[in-house]
Amino acid sequence: MPDSSILVLIVSPCMGGYGGLESFVLAVADGVAADPNIRVKIIFKKTRDFLPQDHLLNKIELSGLQVSFCSRSSLELWREIQSADLVHLQNPCPDVATMARLAGKPLLINIINHTKGGGRLHQRVWKLCLHLAHQRFYISNFVRKTWELSETPWKNSQVIFPICKLSDLDPLPFGERKGFLFLARWVENKGLDTLVEAYANSGLDPDRWPLRLLGDGPLRSKISARVTELGLKGVVMPGFMSEQEKAEWIRRSRFVVIPPNTSEDFGLVAIEARRLGLPCLITRDGGLPEAAGRYCLDCEPADVNGLKQLLLQAAAMNEAEYISLASGAHKSLEDELVKPEFYAQVYANMIQDHSPKNNIKNLI
The missing domain is CATH 3.40.50.2000 (Glycogen Phosphorylase B;)
Known part of the structure; x- marks a missing residue:
C-alpha cells in the first residue's frame, strides 16, 4: 500500500555550529515528527565557511531525526526538493526558494534575521525571493518591518515566535x-x-x-x-x-x-x-x-x-x-508561543491549498 503521508523538507543554511537557528529547526522537526501523517527531513545547507562541530553533530544524533548536509545550488539539493511535498526554508536563500517554485512545491519561509536594506544586489535578490513564498513567518515584528518596510504585514505574512526547547524545571518560590x-x-x-x-x-x-x-x-x-x-x-x-x-x-x-x-x-x-x-x-x-x-x-x-x-x-x-x-x-x-503541532497544521493547510497550477509565473 503506498505511503499517504506528506514529506516536508526543512532547509536551513548552516555554518557547522549549533546555535539558535539549528535549535529551532530541530525543535520544529521533532514536534512535527509526532504526526503520523507527516514525514520530515532536514537539510543543513553548507555555507561557504562551513565547519562541522561536535556540538551540532551530537544534537543531531540525539534527535533521532533524518538529517543530511549538502552544498548550496547543488544537484543533490535539487533532487531533495523534487522529492518533497512541501519546502520549509529558513531565511529567503535564493537557490532554495527558486528551486522550490520551479519544482512546483508549496514554500514556507521563516525569516530569522533582520536586513539593513540598501541597494546592494545581494539584498535586492533576497528580498525578491520573499515574494516566492506562499507563506512567510517572521521571528519578530522588528525583523518583518526591516524586510517589508511597512507597518502592516504583507498578504500571507505573520509574526510567529520561534519554537525552542525550553527547560521543564518549575519556577522557584x-x-x-x-x-x-x-x-x-x-x-x-x-x-x-x-x-x-x-x-x-x-x-x-x-x-x-x-x-x-x-x-x-x-x-x-x-x-x-x-x-x-x-x-x-x-x-x-x-x-x-x-x-x-x-x-x-x-x-x-x-x-x-x-x-x-x-x-x-x-x-x-x-x-x-x-x-x-x-x-x-x-x-x-x-x-x-x-x-x-x-x-x-x-x-x-x-x-x-x-x-x-x-x-x-x-x-x-x-x-x-x-x-x-x-x-x-x-x-x-503561554499565549505568545506556538506549540510544535502548529507547524503540522500549517503544512497540512498549505498542501491542501496548493494547486499544481502554481508555478514560477504565479507569484504571491
Missing part, C-alpha cells in the same frame, strides 16, 4: 531567588561591558544583589580585568555550562538582564527566563522587547546610567511588586 543574571556569548554589542559599569555605579549590596555573568567568549579577559580593576564583589563568572545547569542558574536569580546594542532579531534568553518565572531588565533593542513581553523593565541601549537606574528600580521593588511582575512575565508567555 519567589523567596528563594537572588540577584541578577546575564547570559549570552561574550562578544561586542551584547551589552556586557555596559552592565558591568552600571552594576559598579549602582552601589548595590553585593551579598543581597550578586551579579552572575554566564557564558564565555572573546571578551572574557577584558571583562575579568575590568571587574578586578573596579574591585567588584558579588560578581560571579562560572563560564560555559550545560543546558540543565544554565536553567538552574536562571531560576535561582531574581532578574535576567539582557542589555544588547546590536539590533537583536529576537531574544531567546528572555523566553527562557520567562519560562522559569523571571522578569527581564532589557534595552529597547530590535525585537528584544517583543520577546521580553510587557512585564519587563527597559531602557535605551548602551546607556550606563539608564541601566543603573533599572538595577536600582528592580532592587527597590517590594515583594508584592516583584511577584506581580514575575507572575505576569511567566503566565503571559
